[in-house]
Amino acid sequence: MGSGLDELSKLIVEQLQQDGRKSYAEIGKAVGLSEAAVRQRVQKLTDKGVMQIVAVTDPMQLGFYTQAMIGIRCNGDTTILADELSKLPEIDYVVITAGSFDILAEVVCENDDSLINLLNNKIRKFDGVTTTETFVYLKLQKQLYNWGTR
Amino acid sequence: MGSGLDELSKLIVEQLQQDGRKSYAEIGKAVGLSEAAVRQRVQKLTDKGVMQIVAVTDPMQLGFYTQAMIGIRCNGDTTILADELSKLPEIDYVVITAGSFDILAEVVCENDDSLINLLNNKIRKFDGVTTTETFVYLKLQKQLYNWGTR
DNA sequence: AGTGAAACGACCGTAGA
DNA sequence: TCTACGGTCGTTTCACT
Numbered sequence: 615m616g617s618g619l620d621e622l623s624k625l626i627v628e629q630l631q632q633d634g635r636k637s638y639a640e641i642g643k644a645v646g647l648s649e650a651a652v653r654q655r656v657q658k659l660t661d662k663g664v665m666q667i668v669a670v671t672d673p674m675q676l677g678f679y680t681q682a683m684i685g686i687r688c689n690g691d692t693t694i695l696a697d698e699l700s701k702l703p704e705i706d707y708v709v710i711t712a713g714s715f716d717i718l719a720e721v722v723c724e725n726d727d728s729l730i731n732l733l734n735n736k737i738r739k740f741d742g743v744t745t746t747e748t749f750v751y752l753k754l755q756k757q758l759y760n761w762g763t764r
Numbered sequence: 765m766g767s768g769l770d771e772l773s774k775l776i777v778e779q780l781q782q783d784g785r786k787s788y789a790e791i792g793k794a795v796g797l798s799e800a801a802v803r804q805r806v807q808k809l810t811d812k813g814v815m816q817i818v819a820v821t822d823p824m825q826l827g828f829y830t831q832a833m834i835g836i837r838c839n840g841d842t843t844i845l846a847d848e849l850s851k852l853p854e855i856d857y858v859v860i861t862a863g864s865f866d867i868l869a870e871v872v873c874e875n876d877d878s879l880i881n882l883l884n885n886k887i888r889k890f891d892g893v894t895t896t897e898t899f900v901y902l903k904l905q906k907q908l909y910n911w912g913t914r
Numbered sequence: 915a916g917t918g919a920a921a922c923g924a925c926c927g928t929a930g931a
Numbered sequence: 932t933c934t935a936c937g938g939t940c941g942t943t944t945c946a947c948t
Contacts, residue, residue: 618825630819634784637924648934653925655932664825667817669780670909675814676769683833683861683868693903700906708906711833711899718833718899749861749868753843756850756858759820787925787941799942801916917948924941931934 618664622647623655627665630656631760634667670759673722680723681751684733685715690742692716698740704732715747769814772797773805777815780806781910784817820909823872830873831901834883835865840892842866848890854882865897 619627625645629636638656639649647655659665673681688695692710699719700708707720719737723729729750737746769777775795779786788802795802809815823831838845842860849869850858857870869887873879879900888896 618827627819627821631821632818634817634819639924649925650927650935651933662825663822665819665821667784667819668782668909669777669784669815669817670820671777671781671815672813675812683859693905696903696905705906706908706910708904709833709901710903710905712902713899714897715899747864749863749865751859752862753846753860754858755843755846755860756855758856759818760856789941798917800918800944803942804915915948918946920944922941922943924939926939927937929935931932 626652626655630667678722678724680726680729682721682729683749684719684721685747686717686743687745688716688742689744695740695742702736776802776805780817828872828874830876830879832871833899834869834871835897836867836893837895838866838892839894845890845892852886
């Protein structure tokens with residue numbers, strides 16, 4: 615595998631990172647391919663899971679005013695716990711890590727009360743969770759979706 | 765302000781979270797509006813920054829094999845430091861937090877060497893950075909882009 | 915704000931290099 | 932894997948509600 619993408623596909627991905635609804639014809643003009651060729655490549659990229667074109671929303675503007683990263687230490691199987699955490703609707707991001715936390719989970723809540731409730735009545739009730747540490751978001755400074763094509 | 769979105773717009777956002785290229789006509793059928801009405805609402809949502817439709821890529825499949833969250837403690841103005849960190853191309857996510865870290869930054873690197881280099885020669889060289897703690901990602905368990913419309 | 919109609923442009927399958 | 936082309940469907944504009 616390796617980097618996997620040739621220059622043409624990288625250019626196509628870049629175009630779609632700017633505007634996910636840009637037409638294949640327009641992208642074709644920008645990268646020097648026919649519309650059909652662009653369509654074919656986009657199809658393959660999405661089929662292989664390299665790329666997906668989706669709507670992303672701003673939680674703050676949707677009434678979710680409390681976001682936080684929760685650092686979790688646990689004993690037992692981290693995979694099972696991570697899997698359980700993933701099922702919670704308030705959690706949008708779960709990653710198993712090496713370091714002083716075993717799992718990092720990002721949560722999106724409507725307000726502080728629902729965050730407290732989530733912590734006390736859900737996360738800390740899971741088997742194996744020993745300690746948690748909460749980092750409430752004060753300001754989201756940067757959020758990019760264009761990994762890999764800098 | 766508040767939650768801001770009525771039921772119809774929420775349904776539209778949901779459709780586009782499933783497939784960012786779904787046609788307005790198809791969305792219209794699904795939510796019970798005309799194509800023109802859907803397009804109007806999508807336009808407003810993106811203009812206001814509530815939603816954006818973009819391609820998101822999988823770093824692993826693009827040759828970026830090392831990801832990590834960096835917890836940063838600093839003195840001085842966290843906003844200025846966060847702003848500086850945001851300028852680094854390896855960093856895709858920066859948030860100012862309350863708790864035992866002042867800033868959390870997610871980094872995407874090609875390999876362990878470039879992560880070490882990033883930490884030693886860039887992040888730790890910034891004014892005000894006192895300590896950093898690195899959480900290397902072992903497994904990305906969940907990653908959602910559909911906040912706010914559960 | 916939403917609808918409907920007509921002109922325009924995008925999309926998709928297929929054939930061929 | 933790409934281009935070319937034609938049928939179909941989506942998008943856009945505008946007048947109207």
